Amino acid sequence: MNRPTRMESHFDTLHGVRVEDPYRWLEDETNPEVQAWVAAQNKATRDALDAYPGRAALRARLEQYLTVGTISAPVVRAGRLFYSRREGSANQPILHLREGVRGPDRILLDPNSWSQDGTVALDWSYLSRDGQYLAYGRSDGGSERSTLRVLDVTSGNDLPDRIPNTRACSVAWEPPSTRTSGKSTRTSGTSRGFYYTRYPAPGALPVGEENYHRRVYHHTLGEDPEGDSLVFGEGRAPDDWPNVEISRDGRWLVVEEAKGWTKTDLYLKDLRRGGGFIPIVEGMDALYGVVALENLLVIQTNEGAPTYRVFTADPERPRRESWVEVIPPRDEVLESVHVIGGRIVASYLRDSTSRLRVFTLEGKLEDEIELPTLGTVFQIAGEHDSPEMYFGFTTFTAPPRIYRHDLGTRRTEVWEKVSSPVDERAFEIEQVRYKSRDGTPITMFIVRPSGGPIDEPRPCLLTGYGGFNISLTPGFDRDSFVWLERGGIMAIANLRGGGEYGESWHRAGMLDRKQNVFDDFIAAAEHLVSEGYTRPDKLAIQGGSNGGLLVGAAVTQRPELFRAAVCAVPLLDMIRYHNFRIARLWIPEYGSADDADQFRWLLAYSPYHRVKDGTRYPAVLLATAESDTRVDPMHARKMAARLQSATSAIDRPILLRVESRAGHGAGKPLAKLLDEQTDVYSFLFDQLGIDMPS
Numbered sequence: 001m002n003r004p005t006r007m008e009s010h011f012d013t014l015h016g017v018r019v020e021d022p023y024r025w026l027e028d029e030t031n032p033e034v035q036a037w038v039a040a041q042n043k044a045t046r047d048a049l050d051a052y053p054g055r056a057a058l059r060a061r062l063e064q065y066l067t068v069g070t071i072s073a074p075v076v077r078a079g080r081l082f083y084s085r086r087e088g089s090a091n092q093p094i095l096h097l098r099e100g101v102r103g104p105d106r107i108l109l110d111p112n113s114w115s116q117d118g119t120v121a122l123d124w125s126y127l128s129r130d131g132q133y134l135a136y137g138r139s140d141g142g143s144e145r146s147t148l149r150v151l152d153v154t155s156g157n158d159l160p161d162r163i164p165n166t167r168a169c170s171v172a173w174e175p176p177s178t179r180t181s182g183k184s185t186r187t188s189g190t191s192r193g194f195y196y197t198r199y200p201a202p203g204a205l206p207v208g209e210e211n212y213h214r215r216v217y218h219h220t221l222g223e224d225p226e227g228d229s230l231v232f233g234e235g236r237a238p239d240d241w242p243n244v245e246i247s248r249d250g251r252w253l254v255v256e257e258a259k260g261w262t263k264t265d266l267y268l269k270d271l272r273r274g275g276g277f278i279p280i281v282e283g284m285d286a287l288y289g290v291v292a293l294e295n296l297l298v299i300q301t302n303e304g305a306p307t308y309r310v311f312t313a314d315p316e317r318p319r320r321e322s323w324v325e326v327i328p329p330r331d332e333v334l335e336s337v338h339v340i341g342g343r344i345v346a347s348y349l350r351d352s353t354s355r356l357r358v359f360t361l362e363g364k365l366e367d368e369i370e371l372p373t374l375g376t377v378f379q380i381a382g383e384h385d386s387p388e389m390y391f392g393f394t395t396f397t398a399p400p401r402i403y404r405h406d407l408g409t410r411r412t413e414v415w416e417k418v419s420s421p422v423d424e425r426a427f428e429i430e431q432v433r434y435k436s437r438d439g440t441p442i443t444m445f446i447v448r449p450s451g452g453p454i455d456e457p458r459p460c461l462l463t464g465y466g467g468f469n470i471s472l473t474p475g476f477d478r479d480s481f482v483w484l485e486r487g488g489i490m491a492i493a494n495l496r497g498g499g500e501y502g503e504s505w506h507r508a509g510m511l512d513r514k515q516n517v518f519d520d521f522i523a524a525a526e527h528l529v530s531e532g533y534t535r536p537d538k539l540a541i542q543g544g545s546n547g548g549l550l551v552g553a554a555v556t557q558r559p560e561l562f563r564a565a566v567c568a569v570p571l572l573d574m575i576r577y578h579n580f581r582i583a584r585l586w587i588p589e590y591g592s593a594d595d596a597d598q599f600r601w602l603l604a605y606s607p608y609h610r611v612k613d614g615t616r617y618p619a620v621l622l623a624t625a626e627s628d629t630r631v632d633p634m635h636a637r638k639m640a641a642r643l644q645s646a647t648s649a650i651d652r653p654i655l656l657r658v659e660s661r662a663g664h665g666a667g668k669p670l671a672k673l674l675d676e677q678t679d680v681y682s683f684l685f686d687q688l689g690i691d692m693p694s
Contacts, residue, residue, distance in 0.1 A: 260588025
């Protein structure tokens with residue numbers, strides 16, 4: 001058992017309300033007392049989780065599933081295919097180059113060679129139009145603080161160029177002949193530069209501000225990045241998030257500037273004629289995305305259409321009044337738009353499963369690509385002028401496959417796949433509908449072992465997300481099979497706040513309507529119990545990041561409904577969250593306690609502040625990581641201390657797991673994933689009484 005954590009008599013008075021914060025001191029990760037406290041918590045967690053008698057067998061089984069490979073759809077450049085793949089026990093995916101559709105592969109980048117423990121990761125990559133250069137980001141310990149490097153694809157060696165502070169970078173390569181002077185164009189054999197986004201250097205702004213002020217620069221290969229010219233962002237709001245795209249001929253530079261998760265401004269610059277950026281659309285309460293062609297802009301938006309629609313515009317006359325609608329909204333959500341082979345390839349969601357359609361540039365429906373079954377399409381790729389397209393497809397029980405489709409012949413074939421020990425016939429998938437507290441119908445996937453109806457309540461693991469317009473769709477969750485093969489049920493709820501049913505669905509679960517998300521999740525649990533799938537002493541919940549907030553809210557609002565909870569990299573102190581890491585970016589989604597009205601709705605559900613002494617809480621595993629640069633680990637630290645002090649359930653532990661050399665999750669090596677999931681399922685199996693065979 002953990003020793004009680006020291007409490008302080010600390011409070012804030014906000015908008016006339018006294019807000020207690022007895023564990024404020026746990027926010028300071030540099031404090032030696034905090035570090036000693038974390039070490040003690042980790043030891044107590046290790047003692048508890050290592051005691052699970054089936055742990056060795058569980059770890060061995062998890063390893064069989066987690067070593068099932070991963071694969072991405074290829075990016076095509078000049079007839080060569082670039083894709084990533086992870087196989088077996090490799091910690092990180094390897095970036096490959098394939099000469100032609102069926103040609104030989106060679107390794108371009110192997111992140112497994114960058115560190116002994118696999119914690120240096122490839123964050124992102126962008127190929128030049130001619131396929132000669134690859135700009136890529138590399139970061140250490142899960143921090144996502146990338147340094148941009150440039151690989152010469154032919155030689156396999158890095159160029160001397162190094163650009164720091166390029167987290168989540170957007171890169172737009174100039175094609176070989178776009179260096180301009182007036183109206184003349186100088187031809188070059190290969191790409192010589194790119195537009196990109198970066199952040200201020202540490203120390204250039206007050207502490208914390210280096211997480212904001214993302215700006216667009218131009219870099220010429222071989223030149224000192226210190227001299228890179230600022231292209232876009234001067235005088236813009238520090239929280240704006242610009243991304244860049246350039247047309248294939250290098251004439252049109254587009255900046256898509258996100259302002260939270262509900263608004264985008266668009267700007268266009270004619271690089272041939274010179275001059276400044278022209279606003280295509282700005283100040284609208286809608287999202288916009290652009291594909292820039294040589295003589296056409298293809299624009300996807302939810303303006304006046306919560307399920308999205310598509311316009312085209314002449315870049316010579318790009319303003320909103322000149323747009324032409326080519327694909328009107330449907331009763332399905334238009335997830336993404338790509339221009340491949342002179343056609344618009346559109347991916348839709350219908351009840352959280354994918355549809356894939358092909359339209360002419362004028363919007364005429366030309367084809368609906370047949371998919372193997374109900375599942376998820378991901379990573380659609382292809383070139384604007386080639387009919388060859390690639391896309392990934394996966395389901396709850398089938399690992400990713402990459403398909404090649406010819407838009408001319410309409411033939412689809414498997415290009416690459418990974419092998420799996422999972423027998424798809426051993427599991428059943430159903431989608432159910434239930435009503436939330438306010439009567440809104442919600443959908444939920446249920447995955448369970450085959451074998452007829454449920455004859456008695458079973459262990460059930462319920463998860464959700466419900467935020468930031470993110471959709472939960474069928475996906476091959478490798479670790480889930482250790483749960484399913486022991487007779488357990490997996491339930492995935494499509495909550496408001498996500499993107500499964502369009503922007504209206506998203507907005508119904510944000511800001512002052514965030515409680516809808518928690519109501520949807522709680523109603524999912526109640527449905528699983530009332531329909532006989534499970535009962536509260538066999539029901540566990542799990543979520544990460546915004547999903548960790550979801551779990552924290554469910555635990556504090558309905559503790560009697562759950563036996564155990566896994567709360568990973570969570571937000572839990574919603575009064576102070578915006579003061580840490582990059583969390584100011586999330587104010588448009590959650591609100592800020594600096595505003596009196598927003599403070600009241602945040603305080604109403606903030607999990608840390610809703611913990612009540614003497615309550616019989618579920619067993620809770622709070623998991624976080626030292627290098628998380630998105631959600632500050634202080635949330636998990638403070639919540640662990642508060643729950644340990646408050647709970648009356650001495651048989652249900654509150655555990656804190658703080659991982660070193662890891663972050664929010666991106667780039668986490670396989671070895672750390674195996675350690676983490678062994679702990680998660682040891683905790684869940686122990687709390688729900690699930691035995692592993694010896």
